[in-house]
Amino acid sequence: MRKLSQGERHRVTFTLNGKPVSGWAEPRMLLTDFIRQELGETGTHVGCEHGVCGACTVRLDGEAVRACLCLAVQAEGRAVDTVEGLAEHGAPLSALQAAFRKHHALQCGYCTPGILMSLSDLFERTPHPDEEQLRDVIGGHLCRCTGYAGIMAAAREVAGISQDKGTE
Amino acid sequence: MKPVNFDYYRPDTVDEAVDLLAEHGEEARVIAGGQSLMALLNLRLAEPRALIDIAHLAELSYCRDTDAYMEIGAAVTQAQLLAQPGLADAVPLLAQALPHVGHFQTRNRGTVCGSLAHGDPSSELPLCLATLEGEVVLRSKRGERVLKASEFQTGLLATAREPDELVVAARYPLKSPGAGYAFTEVARRHGDFAIVSLAAVAENGALRLGVGGVADRPAARTWQIAPSDADDALNEFAWALGGEDDIHATARYRRDIVRKLGRKVLEEAAACAS
Numbered sequence: 001m002r003k004l005s006q007g008e009r010h011r012v013t014f015t016l017n018g019k020p021v022s023g024w025a026e027p028r029m030l031l032t033d034f035i036r037q038e039l040g041e042t043g044t045h046v047g048c049e050h051g052v053c054g055a056c057t058v059r060l061d062g063e064a065v066r067a068c069l070c071l072a073v074q075a076e077g078r079a080v081d082t083v084e085g086l087a088e089h090g091a092p093l094s095a096l097q098a099a100f101r102k103h104h105a106l107q108c109g110y111c112t113p114g115i116l117m118s119l120s121d122l123f124e125r126t127p128h129p130d131e132e133q134l135r136d137v138i139g140g141h142l143c144r145c146t147g148y149a150g151i152m153a154a155a156r157e158v159a160g161i162s163q164d165k166g167t168e
Numbered sequence: 169m170k171p172v173n174f175d176y177y178r179p180d181t182v183d184e185a186v187d188l189l190a191e192h193g194e195e196a197r198v199i200a201g202g203q204s205l206m207a208l209l210n211l212r213l214a215e216p217r218a219l220i221d222i223a224h225l226a227e228l229s230y231c232r233d234t235d236a237y238m239e240i241g242a243a244v245t246q247a248q249l250l251a252q253p254g255l256a257d258a259v260p261l262l263a264q265a266l267p268h269v270g271h272f273q274t275r276n277r278g279t280v281c282g283s284l285a286h287g288d289p290s291s292e293l294p295l296c297l298a299t300l301e302g303e304v305v306l307r308s309k310r311g312e313r314v315l316k317a318s319e320f321q322t323g324l325l326a327t328a329r330e331p332d333e334l335v336v337a338a339r340y341p342l343k344s345p346g347a348g349y350a351f352t353e354v355a356r357r358h359g360d361f362a363i364v365s366l367a368a369v370a371e372n373g374a375l376r377l378g379v380g381g382v383a384d385r386p387a388a389r390t391w392q393i394a395p396s397d398a399d400d401a402l403n404e405f406a407w408a409l410g411g412e413d414d415i416h417a418t419a420r421y422r423r424d425i426v427r428k429l430g431r432k433v434l435e436e437a438a439a440c441a442s
Contacts, residue, residue: 001184006173006217027176027219030210049169050207051274063247063276069206070277073176074221118273139358140271 004073014075016041017085025072032056034072035082043083043113047142054141057114058082064121064137083113086120096120099154107145115141119155129159171209174219182227182307185220186334190309192218193331199223200242203270203278204286223279228336233258237302237339242281246270246293249280259340260440261300261367264351265292271359285335287325290362290381292353294321297338298386299367299378305337312336317386324384347371348440350433353381354425356416363417364425368437370395375434377402382411382422395434402430 004010004027013022016039023038035044035058047055049068056067059081086094093101096119106112115138122129122137129137134155143151156163179185189196197216199205200223208214222228228243231252238259240249246269249255249262256263269292270278283293284304297304297317304320306313306329315328322328329335343349353365365380367388375398378388387409391401406426411419 001180002178004176004178006175026173028171028173028209030170033170049210051203054271054273057273060277064273065277066203066273068210069202069274071176071202071206074202074223122272136267136358137272140273 010073012038012072012076014077015079017081023072027071027073029072031058031067031070031072031075031080034075035067035080038072041082041084045110045113047110047114052142053111054114054118055111057117057141059117059121062121062124064118081117081120083116086116094120096123096154096158099157100151103150103153103157105146105150105154111141111143111145115143115151119158123158131156131161134159134161169210169212171206172212172215174216177218177220178224179220179222180225182222182225182334182336185222185225186307186309186332188218188220189334190332192220196220196331198285198334200279200282201245201274201277202282203274204282204288222334233342235342237341238262239305240280240338240340242279242334242336242338244280246275246278246280246283247272250275258342259300260343261296261349261351261369262293262340264349265296265365265367268292268351268353268355268358268362268365281335281338284320284338285327285329287321287323287327287385288361289324289384289386290365292351292362292365292380293338295365295367295378295380295386296351297340299369299376299388300341301388302341303339304335305339306330306333307336308333314339321385344371346442348437348442350436350440352429352433352436354429361416364422364429366426366429366433368430368433370434370437370441375438377405377430377434379405379409379426379430382406382409382426395431395438398431398434399427402427405430 009024045055047053051066051069058067195217228241230241250266348370350368353362355362362381367378369376376390380386406423411422
C-alpha cells in the first residue's frame with residue numbers, strides 16, 4: 001500500500017505526449033494544475049473545475065477525461081496526452097486541427113484544446129463516427145463563442161460526413 | 169477552488185482498503201472514478217482527511233453474469249460497462265440508460281458503483297437499480313452484506329453504507345424472458361443532470377415505472393394494468409413523489425413529465441415485451 005501524506009510534495013512521473021516527465025505534487029493537486037504549473041504546458045485550460053465545461057480535457061491512457069477531476073498523483077505511471085502533442089512544433093497541423101482552422105471552429109480558443117483532445121480520442125476509436133456520436137462527444141464541452149456550427153463542420157469533415165446532411 | 173489537504177492512500181487489495189475504512193471511518197472518502205467526488209472536493213463540499221483510491225484494484229474490475237443478475241465490480245467504469253459485449257441482451261435497461269450518464273468524457277472515468285454510492289436523486293444508474301430491484305454488495309472488516317436498492321439509497325446523496333463499509337459491487341438483474349424495457353429522460357442538454365428520468369419494465373401484463381429526479385431518491389411502482397389505462401395511476405404516482413420547485417423546473421412541470429413521458433415510456437416497454 002502506498003500512502004502520500006498531506007502537506008508534503010511527492011514525486012509524480014508519467015509520460016506526457018510520449019516523453020517521460022516528472023514534477024512534485026501534494027496529494028490534493030489537480031492534474032490540470034500539475035500539467036500547467038509543474039510541467040509548464042499551458043495548452044490545457046482550466047475552466048469550471050467541476051467537470052462541466054470540458055476545457056481541461058486531456059487523454060489519460062488514450063481516453064478523453066477531465067483533468068480537473070483527476071489528481072496529479074493518480075496519473076503516476078500513466079500516459080497523458082495534451083493538445084501540445086497533436087502536432088510537433090513547426091510541423092503541419094493534424095487533420096483535425098487543420099479542419100478547425102478551415103471551418104473557423106474557434107474564436108477565443110479557450111475551449112478548443114479540450115474539444116480537440118475529445119475528438120482525437122473519438123477518431124482513434126471510431127475513424128468514421130456518425131453525426132450522433134460527434135454530437136455526443138462535443139456535447140461534453142461548452143463553447144460560448146462559436147455556436148458549435150463551425151466545430152461540427154470541422155468534425156464532420158474529418159469524419160467524412162457530408163456537410164449537407166448535418167442539421168443544426 | 170481547490171480541495172482541502174488530505175492523505176492519499178492507494179491500497180493494493182480490497183482487504184487493505186477495508187482496513188483503511190475501519191481506521192478512518194467518517195473522515196475517509198473512497199475514490200474510484202471521482203467524477204462526482206472530485207467536483208465535491210474542488211467545491212469543498214467534501215473535506216475528507218483521507219482519500220482511499222480503489223480505481224486500480226483488479227479485484228474490483230470485473231463484470232460477471234450469474235443466472236439471476238450481472239454483478240459489476242466497483243472499479244468498472246461506465247464506459248467499460250457500455251462496451252461490454254451482449255449488454256443489450258443481458259440488461260437492456262442499462263444499455264439504454266448508460267448513454268445518458270454524464271458525458272463521453274466522464275463515462276471514461278466514472279464508475280457504476282461510484283454513481284450508486286454518490287446517490288444523486290437524478291442519476292440514471294441508481295434509477296435503473298431501483299427499477300430492476302437490484303442489489304448493492306458492501307464489505308467491511310465485520311463482513312459482507314447485500315442490500316436491496318430500496319434499502320441502500322436512503323435519500324438525497326445519502327445511502328445506508330456505514331462509514332467503515334466499501335461498496336464492492338452492484339447486481340443488476342438480467343433480462344426476464346419476454347419482458348420489455350424502456351428508458352427516457354428530460355434534461356436541458358444531453359448529459360446534464362436529468363430534470364426527470366424514467367425507466368419502465370413490462371412483464372407478464374404488469375408494468376413497473378421508476379422515476380428519478382423528482383423525489384429525494386429514485387422511486388418505483390408496479391401496476392397490473394395496460395399502458396392505455398395507466399393515466400390515473402401515473403397521476404397519483406406523480407403527486408405521491410412530492411417534487412419541489414427548484415432552479416431547473418417547477419414541481420408542476422415535473423409531475424407533468426411523469427404523467428406524459430411516464431405513459432410514453434410504459435408504452436415503449438410494453439411494445440418490446442412479448
